[in-house]
Amino acid sequence: MQLDFVSRELTIKLVYYGPALSGKTTNLQSLHGFADEASRGRLMTLETRDDRTLFFDLLPLRFRGDGDLSLRLKLFTVPGQVIHASTRRLVLQGADGVAFIADSQLSETKNNARAFLDLKENLRSHGREMRELPLVIQYNKRDMPHTRGDDEIAQLAKKGREPVFAAVATQGVGVLETFVSLLHLTWLSLDASHDLTGKFRFNSESFLQEVIGRMGARGSIDQILDTCLGGHFEARRREPSQ
Amino acid sequence: MKPQEGANLDIDDLTTTKNVRLEDLIDRESLKEVITSFVTLFGISVRVYSADGEKLADAVEQQDICKYLNELPDGRSACAATVATVKRTSPETMEDIVHPCFTGARYHIAALMYDGRRVGRIVLGPYLPAEVKEVPGSLMTAARDAQPDQLRQLLPRMPRARAETVHNVAEHMRGVLDLILFSGHKALLTSQMHLASVRESYRELQDKNHRLQDAYDKLRELDRLKSNFIATISHELRTPLTSIIGYSEMLGEGIAGSLTSDQLEFVNTIREKGEQLLTLIMSLLDLSKLESGSLALVKTDVDVCKTLDDVVSLLKPNATKADVQLAVDAPAEGLPTVRGDANRIRQAVLNLAENAVKFTPAGGSVTLSAKVGRQVMDEAEDDIGFALIAPARSVIEIRVADTGIGIPEHEREKIFDPFYQVDSSSTREYGGTGLGLSIVQRLMQAHDGKVSVEPNHPKGSVFILKIPIDVDP
Numbered sequence: 028m029q030l031d032f033v034s035r036e037l038t039i040k041l042v043y044y045g046p047a048l049s050g051k052t053t054n055l056q057s058l059h060g061f062a063d064e065a066s067r068g069r070l071m072t073l074e075t076r077d078d079r080t081l082f083f084d085l086l087p088l089r090f091r092g093d094g095d096l097s098l099r100l101k102l103f104t105v106p107g108q109v110i111h112a113s114t115r116r117l118v119l120q121g122a123d124g125v126a127f128i129a130d131s132q133l134s135e136t137k138n139n140a141r142a143f144l145d146l147k148e149n150l151r152s153h154g155r156e157m158r159e160l161p162l163v164i165q166y167n168k169r170d171m172p173h174t175r176g177d178d179e180i181a182q183l184a185k186k187g188r189e190p191v192f193a194a195v196a197t198q199g200v201g202v203l204e205t206f207v208s209l210l211h212l213t214w215l216s217l218d219a220s221h222d223l224t225g226k227f228r229f230n231s232e233s234f235l236q237e238v239i240g241r242m243g244a245r246g247s248i249d250q251i252l253d254t255c256l257g258g259h260f261e262a263r264r265r266e267p268s269q
Numbered sequence: 270m271k272p273q274e275g276a277n278l279d280i281d282d283l284t285t286t287k288n289v290r291l292e293d294l295i296d297r298e299s300l301k302e303v304i305t306s307f308v309t310l311f312g313i314s315v316r317v318y319s320a321d322g323e324k325l326a327d328a329v330e331q332q333d334i335c336k337y338l339n340e341l342p343d344g345r346s347a348c349a350a351t352v353a354t355v356k357r358t359s360p361e362t363m364e365d366i367v368h369p370c371f372t373g374a375r376y377h378i379a380a381l382m383y384d385g386r387r388v389g390r391i392v393l394g395p396y397l398p399a400e401v402k403e404v405p406g407s408l409m410t411a412a413r414d415a416q417p418d419q420l421r422q423l424l425p426r427m428p429r430a431r432a433e434t435v436h437n438v439a440e441h442m443r444g445v446l447d448l449i450l451f452s453g454h455k456a457l458l459t460s461q462m463h464l465a466s467v468r469e470s471y472r473e474l475q476d477k478n479h480r481l482q483d484a485y486d487k488l489r490e491l492d493r494l495k496s497n498f499i500a501t502i503s504h505e506l507r508t509p510l511t512s513i514i515g516y517s518e519m520l521g522e523g524i525a526g527s528l529t530s531d532q533l534e535f536v537n538t539i540r541e542k543g544e545q546l547l548t549l550i551m552s553l554l555d556l557s558k559l560e561s562g563s564l565a566l567v568k569t570d571v572d573v574c575k576t577l578d579d580v581v582s583l584l585k586p587n588a589t590k591a592d593v594q595l596a597v598d599a600p601a602e603g604l605p606t607v608r609g610d611a612n613r614i615r616q617a618v619l620n621l622a623e624n625a626v627k628f629t630p631a632g633g634s635v636t637l638s639a640k641v642g643r644q645v646m647d648e649a650e651d652d653i654g655f656a657l658i659a660p661a662r663s664v665i666e667i668r669v670a671d672t673g674i675g676i677p678e679h680e681r682e683k684i685f686d687p688f689y690q691v692d693s694s695s696t697r698e699y700g701g702t703g704l705g706l707s708i709v710q711r712l713m714q715a716h717d718g719k720v721s722v723e724p725n726h727p728k729g730s731v732f733i734l735k736i737p738i739d740v741d742p
Contacts, residue, residue: 029281040281068384069451073459082462085284089385097385101284113469114462121281 028123028217035227038099039217040121041209045128046135046142047079047107050167053196054128055086055102058206061199061243066090080106083118090241092234096227100210107142116149124161124213126205127189128196131166131174161212163255164191165205170198184257191256203244207251211235283461286384286454291319294453295446301326303445311438312428316392317381317446322356325389332395334372334423338412347371347411359390365439367432370395371412373405374427379439383450391446393439397427496557503554507547514543552704555616556687559711564613566715570606571614573665573736574599577637580618588626594634595626604639607665607736609716614736617712617720618667620705621732625671629729633672642666642735664718664735672729681722685710709734 029038043051052072059070068087072080086102103122105115119125127146129139147157164187166180177193184191190208194201214235218224224231236248244251304315308328316327338344351370360366360380368376374395381389404420412420430438517540519525521533528536558564577597588595607614618637625635642664676684687707706720709732713720718736725731 029285038281038285071451071455071458073455073462082459082466087284087286087384101281103284111466113473114466117462117465117469 028121028221030221030226032226034097035095036097036099037223037227038101039123039210039213040101040103041124041126041213042119042122043102043104043126043128044115044119044142044146045105045107046130046138047109049107049128049130049135049139049142050194050196051104051107051128052080052084054126054165054167054194054202054205055084055104057196057199057202058102058242059086061203062088063241063243066241079108080104081111082106082114088242090234090238092227092237093229094227096229096234098234098238112145112149115145116152119146119149120153122160123217124163124209126209127162127164128167129164131168131180131193132171133173133175136175159216161209161216162189163205163209163212163258164189165194165196165201166191167194167196167201169193169200170195181256184255187257190252190258192254193256201254203239203242204251204254206242207239207244207248208255210238211248211252283458283465286386289383289386289388289450289454291317291381291383291389291450292323292325294450294457295325297326300446300449301328303449304328304442307438307442311430311434313393313396313430313435313438315442317389318356318392319389320387322359330428332423333426334420335395337419337423338372338415341412341414343414344412351376355392355394359387361387365436371407371410372424372427373397373401373408375432375435377432377435377439379443381443381446383447383454388450391439391442393435393442395427396430396435397424399429399431492560496560499553499557503550503557506550507554510543510547510550514540514547517543549704552708555708556704556711559708559715564715566610566613568608569611571609571611572606573604573614573639573667576611576615576618577639577667579615580622581637583619584622584626587623588635591626591629592631593626593629595622596634596636598636598638600640604641604665605663605738607716607738609736613712614716617709617734618669620709621669621734624705625669625673625730625732628673629671630673633729635672636668636670638668638670640666641738663738665738667734667736668731669734670725670729670731672725675724675728676722676730678724684722685720 028040029036031037043054045051055070059067066088068089071085071087073082073084083106084104088100088102090098090100092098103118105111105118125146127143129135129142150157150160164184166175168174169177180191180193190212192201192205192208194205196202214223214231218231232248239248239251300317304317304326305328307313307315308330312330314327314329316329317325319325335348338348351368355368355376355378358366358368358378360378363380363382365380366378368378370376372395374397376392376394377396379391379393380387381391404417404424408415408420408424409417517536520528520536521540555564577599581595581597584595622635622637629635685706687704710720713734713736716736718734721733721735723731723733
């Protein structure tokens with residue numbers, strides 16, 4: 028996160044992590060499509076070979092709030108392929124929140140787990156702990172054959188800590204929900220540690236509501252958050268007021 | 270893993286557009302080309318300024334009326350004032366500003382934004398709005414010393430355009446420049462990411478190398494300790510063992526009184542086994558000395574033919590017992606001598622020959638031969654000037670060929686490792702410690718020589734020792 032009090036500008040970095048070909052770039056493309064013209068920047072894709080991300084994709088978003096407050100969101104994807112370990116580590120640097128895009132196909136079970144351990148390891152190399160990181164999980168490719176069943180995912184989600192979303196990123200299904208949840212969690216976490224609401228003196232709930240509206244989301248934050256599977260989300264949401 | 274040390278690059282600094290400067294991302298020459306093509310297309314002059322107000326490029330067509338007015342004192346000062354105001358005007362938002370000129374012409378000023386930040390501006394003009402039909406009063410007032418006829422003649426030559434058209438031109442140009450900026454920014458990011466990734470990979474590699482080096486150093490130290498340990502233990506074991514053998518010999522010889530045949534047999538077994546144990550310990554001691562490099566070679570001129578004869582006479586009883594034919598094949602005229610330790614070379618040959626006899630079934634044969642050979646050319650050597658030295662270097666080649674069980678190809682590399690045996694079950698069948706060949710190899714290394722193994726035809730193995738003869742003794 029970068030704070031600029033002079034220009035009242037707040038920059039938040041969100042990273043889409045996950046195994047190769049799980050649909051991280053597709054998530055960003057989909058979000059780019061949903062966002063309104065004034066808020067979205069160009070989706071920058073750094074060097075792809077055969078449609079594979081080599082360095083990262085970057086979707087810059089910007090929003091204006093009350094009293095000249097400016098919020099910039101930088102959405103990154105990491106290259107999923109195993110060989111790009113050093114790039115992943117670089118991109119992860121300074122991430123405020125992570126959306127882990129998992130591949131629902133049964134054959135990808137191990138790759139999902141491996142990528143997650145890789146995330147953990149890379150966080151540690153930056154001297155950070157998984158526990159402190161706002162994280163949401165997306166089970167993508169729900170439309171593919173031979174995937175983990177809905178019931179099973181729901182059950183897994185219930186036991187886990189993170190909110191889980193089912194998605195078909197190619198059709199834009201579940202993409203916004205994942206994003207909203209990630210933004211909300213990240214916001215709560217940053218607000219708790221940096222007192223953003225106090226410093227910028229604004230109504231963060233209504234601002235967030237406006238932001239997600241500009242991203243094309245219909246309904247209130249709570250309604251959107253309710254679509255998640257499992258996760259001890261409620262408890263986490265109440266954290267800052269405690 | 271330790272927190273990042275080498276990666277001094279922050280991606281957030283790279284991707285922030287806060288420091289994006291038009292002048293850094295755009296090539297001025299190319300920018301001039303682009304705007305010149307606009308001017309050619311629309312006939313309206315264009316200037317592009319950076320956020321700091323520096324002119325980055327322009328394509329200006331001097332208007333006849335401007336030229337005329339600039340020749341007049343009043344006109345010149347009025348023109349300078351207008352131009353100065355235009356230069357100062359900088360729209361904060363995407364809303365364009367239209368600034369009027371006293372001639373009735375206009376300047377159109379449009380902000381250049383990148384990622385929502387102002388990075389510069391475009392100034393289009395002067396152009397004459399379509400609705401201005403005659404010389405306006407402001408021009409007459411500002412340039413009192415001008416000839417009205419001249420003004421009436423020159424003003425219409427200024428390019429005419431509708432305000433909406435100029436706005437569209439500005440919009441289009443803004444789009445083109447935005448694309449150029451985006452491409453430039455992307456290229457910059459890509460190259461910086463390349464560098465950062467390489468640096469990060471390098472750091473990672475360095476890290477691994479350090480760890481490997483540490484592990485290697487630790488292992489080497491352990492190896493040294495192990496060798497020392499073996500040397501010490503062997504020595505400590507040998508002393509009491511010598512006494513055991515000595516006393517059992519004395520017992521066997523009846524020095525302490527005569528023994529029954531059973532007692533004699535037992536005592537002899539004790540002595541035999543004791544000697545076997547001693548041989549094993551001696552081998553271990555040799556190996557550890559060779560490993561630690563503390564084995565001193567007593568170098569003399571060694572006659573290899575004599576060595577072979579010695580070995581054969583030593584092994585003859587064993588070979589006869591095993592029904593294995595033992596033969597020597599050496600040139601009758603003898604061979605040049607080699608500089609080396611006669612005992613150690615004999616030990617090496619004896620080791621190989623003992624093995625050969627041991628692993629050759631009854632009715633087979635073992636042949637020891639020696640000849641002068643050329644230095645092997647096919648093996649990798651890192652000697653400096655090898656290509657020059659090698660051909661000049663001769664070796665004495667000693668071959669120990671048997672017709673025994675042979676050694677499978679994939680085992681041939683490993684048999685020289687200490688304690689290695691092709692088939693561990695052979696230890697029980699044939700006995701031995703598995704140290705012989707590694708001792709031979711170390712002895713050869715101490716003589717700058719080599720030991721290798723080849724299959725014998727039709728069966729069995731050939732062990733080859735190569736000991737160099739000095740080029741210039």
